[in-house]
Structure formats: structure tokens, C-alpha cells
Amino acid sequence: MSNYSSYQSMLRKIADIQYASAVLNWDQETYMPSKGATFRAQQLSTLAGIGHELATSKELGKLLHLLSTDNSLSEKEKRNIKQSLKTFNENKKYTTEFVQELSKTISETFQAWHKAKADNNFAVYAPHLEKLVTLKREESKLLGDFAHPYDALLNQFEPGLKTADLEVLFTDVREQLVTFVKKIAAKPQNNDAFMYLYYDREMQWDLGLNLLKQMGFDFESGRQDASSHPFTTNFSPEDVRITTRINEQDINEMIWSCIHEGGHALYEQGLPSEEYGMPSSEYISLGIHESQSRLWENNVGRSLQYWKANYPKLQDAFPENLKSVSVQSFYKAMNIVKPSLIRTSADELTYHFHVLIRFEIEKALIEGLIEVKDLPSYWNLKYKEYLGIEVPDDSSGVLQDIHWSHGSFGYFPTYSLGSFYAAQFWVQAKKEIEELENEIEKGNMKPLLDWLREKVHRHGKFYSAEELCIEITGEKLNFKYFMDYASIKYSKLYDL
């Protein structure tokens, strides 16, 4: 067996362990009975331990060093080795004790968060979160070699992204988007009361499947189930699971979770399955992953063309609610811009203020400028400042997101990056795909999916996020594209 083949079979073994954990995680979120939790945590931790041992083994390290100077490899193989060596070196920085301590603290913090949120009691959560923040500060130190301590954590979700880049990006958000939203707020608001009438669960479910099918979701390589928080996971490019949430009093939840998770799933289904387990079969970064979900959700799903294709189906399913509502009114209703308390139900513009707030708080927390006990008051102050909102209680304030309880600091900014990348890719797609918007209006999503497969999906991790963006659009990420998209669309919607 050649060195490269040995490396491939080792990576595939590690992938088998990781995907087996993913199956257990998926089951935990969807079908597992509540008493299953204790042993499930143990099973997951055992698999994580085996995975960590394999991923840091001497044998793998030796192979990677040999292969990193092997000039007979193809360009793709060389990139795989480079990526794997980077991951290997990062994994080696963690001691088994630290990994176990972190994993245990995360389990405890997650449980405390659950209780704290249900009881509206931040104090239950605070001591656990304090311990977790201390560990994350340590982790940032042990990863070392970054200009800013927050960079090390960002790097886990968005390799190469720096705090300094985000400062620039969010300055644009503050200066341009905040001003633009103020102009919208001065205008009369559109009506969306019909979105909150009674919408039958079964009918919604069938409609969601229909939308997914139209996007090109392959139901022989995936399925949809229900969960309280919509998500996408995969066990290979040939088995991609998404979940949705249905609210019978709000049609928005199903529509946006189906299209959003569908966009994530198309990316996973489009990764090359013959490269299973290799970096060449992995997504680039969370920002790029989110660009795929946001492009489908916002640029496609919140467009008039998309609903010209799909609104008649919705009217047929719910004539009593929508018979007298025109597609124009429906389009206006789904694009209402209004500062709100909860990130996950925010509109596509004020959404980024929620992310900006989390970015500022996380950065200060990791820098040590604020402590966990200061979080609720700091949070409420920022909501007043950026969204003009009084936070009524911690459950719908600082306790609303799951992320920090998982130790995911540095994750939130990738949500905004995703929307900004999507806007930039969308401009390019419209240039390169003939009559793209007309095809969408006919319900034909194939030209767009083929373009995304060609430009993004098939490459796996061959390019970095920045390289991919330049490869597709000729330049680095530029906030201008999002701002142009927003001002053209919303100036029309709000008659600015």
C-alpha cells in the first residue's frame, strides 16, 4: 500500500468514528427517549476519545510528515495533506485531560443553560459558564500564535478569519446598515397578520417537502425530520439529515427552516462522496456553509420570483387564509423589517445587529474585559443601543441562544459572513446564469444548483474561504454587495 493510500484509510477510519457520533447526536435531537440521555452522553464521550486517539496517533503523524514532502502527489492530494497536517498539529496541542475536562464542562453547562432558560434564572447557569469561559481562555492560549486571543476561537469555525477583519466588517454594519434600518423604521409598516393564522401541521409538512424537492434535495441521499431547533447533519454525502420546526400559528417557521436547512443540505449532498473522509470531501468553513443556506433562504426564498412559482401551491393548501392575499402582499409580509428580541426570527437586515452584539460581547469576554456576571446587564444595554429594545427577561435575552452553553465562542460571526458571501455569490450567479430569475419564476432551480455544484460544492476544502470567494467573484469578501442588495430590495419594498 502506498503512503497516500495508508493515509486515506486512516482518515476514513477517523471519519467513520465521527459520523457514528453524528448519528447518535442526530438521534438524540430527534427520536431518543429522555431517559436515554445518560448513557448516550457516555457513548458519545467514548467515541470522542477513540476519535482523538486516532487523530493524534504517532502513525498518522509520521505518514503526514513523509507525505508533506512527496512531490509525486497531485495538487489535490497535496492540499489534502496540508489540511490534514494542520488539523493534526492543532489536535496535538490538546492533552487528553483538557479534552475530557472541556467535554464534561460543556455537558454540565448545557444542562444548566436548559434549566436556567426554562426558569428564567441566569444564576443557575452563571457558575458553569464561568468555568467554561475560563477553559476557553485557556484553550485560546494553548492554541497560541494568534494576534488576538479571540482569533484562536474564530479559527475553529472560520479558518483564517481575524478579529481585525471582523472589526472592519462590523464597522460597515454599524455605519451603513444601522442607518438604513432607521430610514425603514420611519415608514409605515406592511401587514403580515395572515402569516399568523391557523396553518395545519400535516399540510405544512407536505409543502416543506415539496419546496425541498424543487430545490433539488435528493431524498434518496437524505431525509427530513422534526426537532425543536432546526439543523443539518450528515453521515456521508449520501446520507444528509435535516430537521424542521412547525408552528401551526406561524407559517414562517416551517418555510424558512426548510429552505435554510435545505441550502445547507444541498452543499453536503454536493461534496464528492468518492473522497469520503478526506478534506476534499469536507466543507470549507461555517461562513461558506452558511452562504449556501442564506443564498437559498434570502436571495432565492425571499424573492418575488420564487413566490410567483410557489405561492399558488400555498394558496391551494390554505385557501381560507390566503385566498384574498395577493402574491405581492405575501412578498411584502415575509420581508418586514422590524427590530426584535429574538435572533432566530429576525428579518434579514436586523439579524446582523444580533450577531454584532454577540461578537462584541464574546470578544470582551475572551479578552477578560467583562466577566460572566456582567453578561445580562451588558446584553440588555446593547439591545437598547443597536435595536432600541428593552429586554423583558433573561430567558428571551442573554439566555436565548444555545451556543455559549456548547462552548461555541466565535461561531456567531459566521452567520453574518454567510449572508455577505451569499450576496456576493448571488451577483455573480446572475451574471453567469442566463435568465436566472426567470428560471426561478418558472420553478426551475436546476440552473442555480448546477452552478453552485460547479463553483462551490465539488471542490470540498481545496480552497480556503478567501480563495474560493476570489475564484468565484474575482475579489475578496466585500460588504458592498450585501448593502447594495439590501438597499435596492428594501427601497422598493418601503418606498424609500
Ligand code: CO
Ligand atoms: Co445555518
